[in-house]
Amino acid sequence: MAEGGISAAVIGGGIGGLSAALSLLGAGLDVHVYEQASEISEVGAGIQVSPNASRILHGLGLAEELAAMGVQPLAWHQRRWDDGRTLLRTPLGNRMVEAFGCPHYQTHRADLVSALLDAMPAHCVHVGHRLVGLTERDSRVDATFANGARANVDLLVGAAGIHSTTREVLLGPQSAHFTGCVAYRGLVPAELLRHLELEVTSEVWMGPGGHFVRYFVQSERLVNFVAIVEEDTWTRESWTDRGEIADALAAFEGWHPQVRSILQAVDETFVWALHDRLPLESWTRGQVTLLGDACHAMLPFMAQGAAQAIEDGATLAACLAGCERAEIPDALRRYESVRRPRATRLQELSAANKIRFHLPDGPEQEQRDAEMAGGSTDWSINAVAWLYGHDARLLPEQASAA
Numbered sequence: 458m459a460e461g462g463i464s465a466a467v468i469g470g471g472i473g474g475l476s477a478a479l480s481l482l483g484a485g486l487d488v489h490v491y492e493q494a495s496e497i498s499e500v501g502a503g504i505q506v507s508p509n510a511s512r513i514l515h516g517l518g519l520a521e522e523l524a525a526m527g528v529q530p531l532a533w534h535q536r537r538w539d540d541g542r543t544l545l546r547t548p549l550g551n552r553m554v555e556a557f558g559c560p561h562y563q564t565h566r567a568d569l570v571s572a573l574l575d576a577m578p579a580h581c582v583h584v585g586h587r588l589v590g591l592t593e594r595d596s597r598v599d600a601t602f603a604n605g606a607r608a609n610v611d612l613l614v615g616a617a618g619i620h621s622t623t624r625e626v627l628l629g630p631q632s633a634h635f636t637g638c639v640a641y642r643g644l645v646p647a648e649l650l651r652h653l654e655l656e657v658t659s660e661v662w663m664g665p666g667g668h669f670v671r672y673f674v675q676s677e678r679l680v681n682f683v684a685i686v687e688e689d690t691w692t693r694e695s696w697t698d699r700g701e702i703a704d705a706l707a708a709f710e711g712w713h714p715q716v717r718s719i720l721q722a723v724d725e726t727f728v729w730a731l732h733d734r735l736p737l738e739s740w741t742r743g744q745v746t747l748l749g750d751a752c753h754a755m756l757p758f759m760a761q762g763a764a765q766a767i768e769d770g771a772t773l774a775a776c777l778a779g780c781e782r783a784e785i786p787d788a789l790r791r792y793e794s795v796r797r798p799r800a801t802r803l804q805e806l807s808a809a810n811k812i813r814f815h816l817p818d819g820p821e822q823e824q825r826d827a828e829m830a831g832g833s834t835d836w837s838i839n840a841v842a843w844l845y846g847h848d849a850r851l852l853p854e855q856a857s858a859a
């Protein structure tokens with residue numbers, strides 16, 4: 458370990474930034490998180506925490522919190538949009554723990570973020586700090602913030618999401634790509650849906666030009682839904698906006714009554730334009746690197762954006778553990794070389810799922826359904842072993858020796 462400890466600034470207090478900060482603290486670095494907002498919070502929506510991510514969160518000491526806040530679904534249930542026929546049903550719950558050693562959780566985002574925040578030493582988190590510039594000099598990084606504050610550190614990690622300033626400084630301005638999908642999101646009190654007798658499963662309903670996901674969060678008190686439809690353009694200024702429930706219902710006209718009943722029961726819905734980025738050629742320069750949506754924003758159709766951000770932080774910490782200051786650039790290049798292929802693969806698979814999930818009824822859809830019935834694709838336990846069995850805290854040579 459370098460004398461006095463390597464100092465690191467993590468820009469962004471989202472799931473990626475906070476979990477990376479915890480991983481880096483665990484590796485002995487002196488870490489501070491800088492978040493632009495005046496308080497750290499998350500949107501009112503659910504998030505799936507798959508075993509590749511829960512493994513890392515357990516290692517960070519959050520096993521009890523996850524168990525208290527998370528719902529473990531009994532199964533993935535993929536269904537047809539109109540008649541509700543089962544396309545694939547994969548047991549989860551204990552099967553996930555048996556197969557991968559850690560649970561698959563579904564949680565409220567705000568609960569996850571507050572558990573991460575509570576685990577951080579309070580004096581290491583600085584809200585109201587919007588990064589506006591950075592310069593690298595003599596193996597140090599000087600970060601400047603809109604409020605006039607500065608930080609001079611050995612290492613800067615840009616975890617500021619899809620609009621990341623750090624990425625712009627490193628790679629120049631590049632606009633994010635509108636994927637042609639918008640998502641209506643909402644949370645419905647479970648008691649309002651009691652008459653539907655919903656199973657505690659994670660359901661994905663697939664139909665022409667859209668799909669609908671629903672699962673329970675917060676000790677089964679709330680039902681979270683994400684209703685995705687294809688749209689040619691996004692003309693609104695903001696990427697997220699209050700949505701009209703009537704628009705969501707119109708987009709899901711003709712879908713199964715269960716889907717429509719959930720949409721009808723929501724009080725308010727938000728609509729999100731889903732953007733992604735093409736895989737970047739590089740994430741790192743000198744003492745500066747990126748993680749999470751800042752470098753590999755993806756469609757949410759593998760439910761892996763945040764999980765990959767959590768993995769990034771764990772691998773970054775493994776690369777930096779025991780490093781001397783002079784070794785930081787090599788450690789960051791190593792981090793990028795380990796992480797980039799996996800994140801790129803997930804970006805590509807997520808984009809491919811847009812086509813697979815949204816096939817119009819016809820021969821291709823029939824072939825997809827036959828493959829799913831055979832358990833050879835998608836989220837059958839065998840098909841996801843490469844993803845969920847992965848331990849990002851181990852570098853490849855450690856994983857092969859383990």
Ligand SMILES: Cc1cc2nc3c(=O)[nH]c(=O)nc-3n(C[C@H](O)[C@H](O)[C@H](O)COP(=O)(O)OP(=O)(O)OC[C@H]3O[C@@H](n4cnc5c(N)ncnc54)[C@H](O)[C@@H]3O)c2cc1C
Nearest residue numbers: 469471473493505587588617618749750757760762763764
């Ligand atoms: C509909 C939908 C469903 C999803 N479902 C899942 C799922 O089930 N499972 C999953 O793993 N992923 C899911 N994702 C993806 C996941 O939400 C993102 O990948 C994840 O939140 C990215 O985390 P992040 O920390 O990289 O970025 P963000 O969450 O965007 O956090 C970035 C933070 O940086 C701050 N910031 C920005 N600019 C600055 C600046 N200049 N200075 C300081 N701070 C700054 C922001 O305020 C923010 O707090 C979903 C996404 C969507 C849209």
